Amino acid sequence: MSDTALLAVLVAAVGGVLAGLAWAAGRGRSEKRRRPGFRSSPHYSEGLHALATGQLELAIHELDKVRREHPDSVEVLQVLSHLYRVVGKTERAIEIHRALVGRRDLTRAERAYALASLGTDYRKAGFLDRAAEAYRDALDVDPKNLHALTGQQKLHEEQRQWREAFEIQTRIARMRKSDDALVLGFLQTELGREALAAGRRDAAEESFKTALSLDRRVFPAHLALADLWLEKDPRRAAQVLEDAIAAVPERAYLAFGTLQRAYAACGEPSRFVSLCERLVGQDPRDWRARLALARQLRSEGRPGEALGLLLRAVEANPHVLLVHLEVWRTLRALSELGPDEQKYVAAVEESALYVDPHICTACRYRADDMLWRCPHCHEWNTLVEERVGPAAGTR
Numbered sequence: 373m374s375d376t377a378l379l380a381v382l383v384a385a386v387g388g389v390l391a392g393l394a395w396a397a398g399r400g401r402s403e404k405r406r407r408p409g410f411r412s413s414p415h416y417s418e419g420l421h422a423l424a425t426g427q428l429e430l431a432i433h434e435l436d437k438v439r440r441e442h443p444d445s446v447e448v449l450q451v452l453s454h455l456y457r458v459v460g461k462t463e464r465a466i467e468i469h470r471a472l473v474g475r476r477d478l479t480r481a482e483r484a485y486a487l488a489s490l491g492t493d494y495r496k497a498g499f500l501d502r503a504a505e506a507y508r509d510a511l512d513v514d515p516k517n518l519h520a521l522t523g524q525q526k527l528h529e530e531q532r533q534w535r536e537a538f539e540i541q542t543r544i545a546r547m548r549k550s551d552d553a554l555v556l557g558f559l560q561t562e563l564g565r566e567a568l569a570a571g572r573r574d575a576a577e578e579s580f581k582t583a584l585s586l587d588r589r590v591f592p593a594h595l596a597l598a599d600l601w602l603e604k605d606p607r608r609a610a611q612v613l614e615d616a617i618a619a620v621p622e623r624a625y626l627a628f629g630t631l632q633r634a635y636a637a638c639g640e641p642s643r644f645v646s647l648c649e650r651l652v653g654q655d656p657r658d659w660r661a662r663l664a665l666a667r668q669l670r671s672e673g674r675p676g677e678a679l680g681l682l683l684r685a686v687e688a689n690p691h692v693l694l695v696h697l698e699v700w701r702t703l704r705a706l707s708e709l710g711p712d713e714q715k716y717v718a719a720v721e722e723s724a725l726y727v728d729p730h731i732c733t734a735c736r737y738r739a740d741d742m743l744w745r746c747p748h749c750h751e752w753n754t755l756v757e758e759r760v761g762p763a764a765g766t767r
């Protein structure tokens with residue numbers, strides 16, 4: 373992870389803790405108690421400064437001194453343990469949280485928050501049963517603890533328990549009054565996939581439709597419906613994919629294969645060419661539409677036009693191996709390759725391993741392929757193609 377990315381994650385993480393604490397303080401206001409003045413410690417300001425500049429180990433070092441001076445300061449313990457978790461010292465975080473929940477002087481909100489944090493420590497450490505128990509305990513203390521609910525939801529997602537994840541996410545959305553339709557739609561899509569794998573086609577179809585009624589941008593639900601309908605009703609399959617592309621044009625390429633088959637099955641293969649032309653017109657950097665169009669043209673015996681398209685794609689996205697491969701194939705179709713070049717192209721086609729670099733817009737995690745859920749920060753629909761332009765100094 374780059375420094376900027378780490379800092380972004382950290383600021384978000386610490387922001388979360390501070391928000392949680394402010395919230396806990398708000399809820400605990402009626403339970404009046406006085407905290408020692410840890411804020412007057414010079415190590416406290418040093419710790420905050422280190423945090424703000426992204427020096428985590430230094431922040432931990434300073435805040436640990438505050439902890440020793442003021443062993444009762446719940447806020448310091450919460451931030452400190454959170455930092456330990458962020459830097460991967462989960463055992464230390466667990467130790468602090470367990471000591472915290474064992475104390476008798478916590479307010480109800482503080483206890484719930486500490487239990488929920490303990491749950492997250494366990495979850496990160498892979499102790500899923502203990503995590504579930506800690507989240508349950510937190511919700512027993514405070515049924516509206518969002519930290520615990522969110523943790524529980526993630527825990528279900530990680531165990532692919534989509535029904536439970538969906539139900540909890542619905543509750544969270546209602547409590548936060550937030551619009552979680554997109555996430556709910558993705559969870560419905562997973563439910564549909566599960567039904568499909570179990571051979572329950574009708575239930576699957578129902579889930580995919582529900583997903584789209586929640587949010588039209590749930591691209592995999594469109595794809596799944598098109599797959600279901602392709603054989604019996606290719607026109608309907610094409611329609612659902614056109615809707616998908618209208619809703620999320622940047623994901624259009626994921627529908628290309630099925631759409632091409634659907635148009636062919638309807639007896640209208642030229643519609644695919646028009647679609648690609650329209651997409652290229654909308655986004656000149658869309659190498660995937662150019663590539664699809666070039667392949668189509670080559671297969672129709674128009675390699676000269678195909679080559680022109682491909683050369684523009686190379687210019688805009690020189691890092692894309694698939695485009696280069698297609699250039700070679702097109703040159704071969706134009707009979708411009710000698711026997712040695714022919715051999716070279718054949719060797720490249722056999723050995724080239726294609727990766728499709730994607731990056732998570734939430735945490736900067738890099739993946740070799742398109743994924744609907746980030747394996748690092750577990751957010752939905754955050755991966756985008758990582759585009760590399762021509763190197764500086766070139767045209």
Ligand SMILES: [Zn+2]
Nearest residue numbers: 732735746749
């Ligand atoms: Zn991520």
